[in-house]
Amino acid sequence: MAGTLDTPESIALAHLDKGRYRDAIACYKALLKTERRTEWVDGLAKAYGGRAHGLAGKGMLQEAIGLWRSRAELCGAKLWDGPYAAWLIGDGRVAEVLDQLAARRSALVSSAASGTPPDASSADELAALEARLAPALLNANPATLARLPAESLLLQHHPLALAALAAYASKDAAALDTALGGISFRSPYRDLRALLKALVLCETDQEAARAAVQRLPPNSPFEPLAAALRTRLMAGPARLQAFAQLNNAQQTMTIDLMGYPPEVAPMLQALAGADVNLAPAALFELVQRHARQMPSALATRVWQLLAPWATRRGCDNPRLFGSPSKAEQECARALAVDIKGERDHAETHWLDAADLLEESGDTHDRLRAALVLRHVALSPAYLSSDGVLDPDAQDMLTRSLNLDPTDCSVYVRVVQFWRRTGDLKRARQQLDVGLSHFPDDAALLTEAVETALASGAFKKAAASARRLLELDPLNRKVRGLVGNAHLSHAVKHIAVNKPDAAKKEIIESANWLTSATDLGRMHLLQAWTERDGTAERLRLAQLAVSTWGGGLGAGWRLVRQAQATFPRVGLDTAAWLLREAGVDTAQTLTPADLLELAQVLEQEAPMVRKGLDPLVTWRKAIATLASQSVGQAFDVDTCVRLCEAFSRHQEHDLTEKFANAAQKRWPDRPVFVFHAVAARFGKKGSIGSERDFNALEDAQKRASQSKDLRLVSRIEALFEADNPMPDFDDFGGPDLAAPRGVPGPLSGSGMMSPSDFREVIKVSIGLDGGKSFLNNARKDLGEALMKQIERECGGDKKLYLSRVTDLVMIELFGTLEQVVPIVPATIIKPQTPVKTPNPGQGNLFNE
DSSP states (O other), X not given: OHHHHTSHHHHHHHHHHTTOHHHHHHHHHHHHHHOOOHHHHHHHHXXXXXXXXXXXXXXXXXXXXXXXXXXXXXXXXXXXSTTHHHHHHHTTOHHHHHHHHHHHXXXXXXXXXXXXXOOHHHHHHHHHHHHHHHHHHTTOOHHHHTTSOTTOHHHHTHHHHHHHHHHHHTTOHHHHHHHHHTSOTTSTTHHHHHHHHHHHHHTTOHHHHHHHHHTSOTTOTXXXXXXXXXXXXXXXXXXXHHHHTSOHHHHHHHHHHXXXXXXXXXXXXXXXXXXXXXXXXXXXXXXXXXXXXXXXHHHHHHHHHHGGGSTTTTTXXXXXXXXXXXXXXXXXXXHHHHHTTXXXXXXXXXXXXXXXXXXXXXXXXXXXXXXXXXXXXTSGGGBOTTOOBOHHHHHHHHHHHHHOTTOHHHHHHHHHHHHHTTOHHHHHHHHHHHHHHOTTOHHHHHHHHHHHHHHTOHHHHHHHHHHHHHHOTTOHHHHXXXXXXXXXXXXXXXXXXXXHHHHHHXXXXXXXXXXXXXXXXXXXHHHTTSOTTOHHHHHHHHHHHHHTTSHHHHHHHHHHHHHHHSXXXXXXXXXXXXXXXXXXXXSOXXXXXXXHHHHHHHHSOOOOOOXXXXXXXXXXXXXXXXXXXXXXXXXXXXXXXXXXXXXXXXXXXXXXXXXXXXXXHOTTOHHHHHHHHHHHHHHHSSOOOHHHHHHHHHHHHHHHHTTOHHHHHHHHHHHXXXXXXXXXXXXXXXXXXXXXXXXXXXXXTTOOOHHHHHHHHHHHHHHHTTXXXXXXXXXXXXXXXXXXXXXXXTTOXXXXXXXXXXXXXXXXXXXXSSOOOXXXXXXXXXXXXOOOSSTTOOOTTOO
16 A cells, blocks of 8 residues: 555645646656556646746746646647636737737638638637737727727727726716617626626625625636725725735726725734734824825724723823824724723713813814714713713703704703703703704604603694604504593593593593503593483493402402592491492402402502502402412412512502511522512611511622522612611812811811811712712812823823812812922932941941
């Protein structure tokens, strides 16, 4: 076997397979001297072809042409097959290709004259050779073109191709269409026609341009132009990698198509050779080395993108390349601090950037200022858990609308803010401005409905709702808003004994509400507009209960609606209303009844309880089910569901009973510990015992171990509610702007000591990272002074907070004439030890 592998033929094959074509050629030539075998001839042809392609790829076209000719002479292969014509054209030997074209055309004419049927392959080869010549003849002189016969499409369509190129260069769409219309699909310039169309599409529809380029044959004569366009249509690292494979002319063409100046080619080549996962700071360094070749505007734009990721080299040195304005520098600093996670510090820079952008007066800068203000206002620090805006955020959003009134979502948020704070006049003013810009926006029209309802303008709310439903017929929210508003108005009329007015409101609500829950409520309220004891009242009350599904859930709904309607609903009144509606309170409850109640409790929104507990009639029966059914009829998930449902409506006693029963059955589930302690907290207002406190701490640890983050946060919130943090707003002391020397809380026998007050400030900073402390200090010390301190601190937030704290302490407990500048520490060089006559005694301070 070893001898077989070492034969000359196997060695030649090995060289050929591994791409060592020069060695393969030598081996096959030696073999052919002994015997001329077909497989050895084919092997030599493959070796010559591989070697020739390798040389051509390196730009050595003359050597490649020579090897291709040797291949034809020694192996009997066809000379003009493959890339031979393209290499000749690339080497400037167009005349040889024209001679071959004339010879083939003459052969076809002679064959036709002799009556021999035309060879289809010969005609195809002639057409392919003409197409190969097409790019080279675009800039040919008249003498070269004169060698083509008059019937040649290469000559006939030559003026059309030139006209198309000129029209594209001058952006004359009509002339381009006319020229391309004359180039048929059989023309040697057909690929140029497709490419010019793709180039036009590149500016308007890049997907269509990509599809057009993909339809070109892979070995198209116009592939050099297609490669440049294909690279232009790529994105990200793929574009850079493709760019590095292009020659100089193609790279220049690609850069021109991208709209960049030719000077950026070295930088793009460097980027193409860099690691895909290059760190932003290293990328900044790479770009900096080529920045001088970039135009100023492009360099400035690149600085804006990269400087925040390379703070020391970028933000601290804005003149390394480009010429960023003060506003652009401030934006970069803000983004750099934001990237580090220092949101409060970043907020100061963002607001400074917004001021600078607004002052510039440029339209684009004003839009950027609006965008910056929205970024700050909609950050988590300015939003509550349910998305309600902070007053400062409202100011920023209103200011952003003055700069850019085209963001509908901002109008919605500002209107929500004024509506929820009760300032309906401002809400309506902002709503009118928003609707003038976005009259058909669903979210804004929904706010119009809610604002009108809050104002008591039912007709206006209904008009806005109808307009919204024309745009969005399936909008259940607005239907519910208007319908429930009418029912709430009906409740008020029933409470003051105005049954006729209440009936009108109920009839109007029927136009909006269609769910079974709402229908049951309408039937019940309509029953209470009838006189006591009448058949119609009994019928409507029983119809309401049956619409709700009857049973325990319907009884709870009835009692709760009675509490919301009548001034006083005691136990006797509730029992009478339940009997009137046909609800049997003496019926034995089953686990199925309790599950139906849980579903109702989950569906209904909590409300402030007035007087009687809606479940007081069934409380004992439900408590009995808690002790009997937990672990049998109710599994662990069902018990969690029941605890959640009862807790949602502040049924603390029932929550505690189910949680205690479930805790005995499943002691390893921390959620039941939470519900039991939370229920006792709801009744007492605090975690009453150390046992509960320890159990809750243990439950929090187990929840953390099981990755139940929601339960961990709920337990943490319960601890916080039991021991709330003190409010240190405004430093817990007097206004810093108060005149000095005036007695106050910081003077006299009840004075807070400076050390205690400094501790208060430290705790305040620890709560929110210093946001409220810096805001208050900025109001009292002044914006100019705060900016001066920030500049002196050079971006060190800890030093910045320390300096501001010192100024606040001086302002409250002493005097402050001016800001003491930060003096760099003096570096003291070690002194030379004092030489003494006694070698055993050194310098007194030399240990």
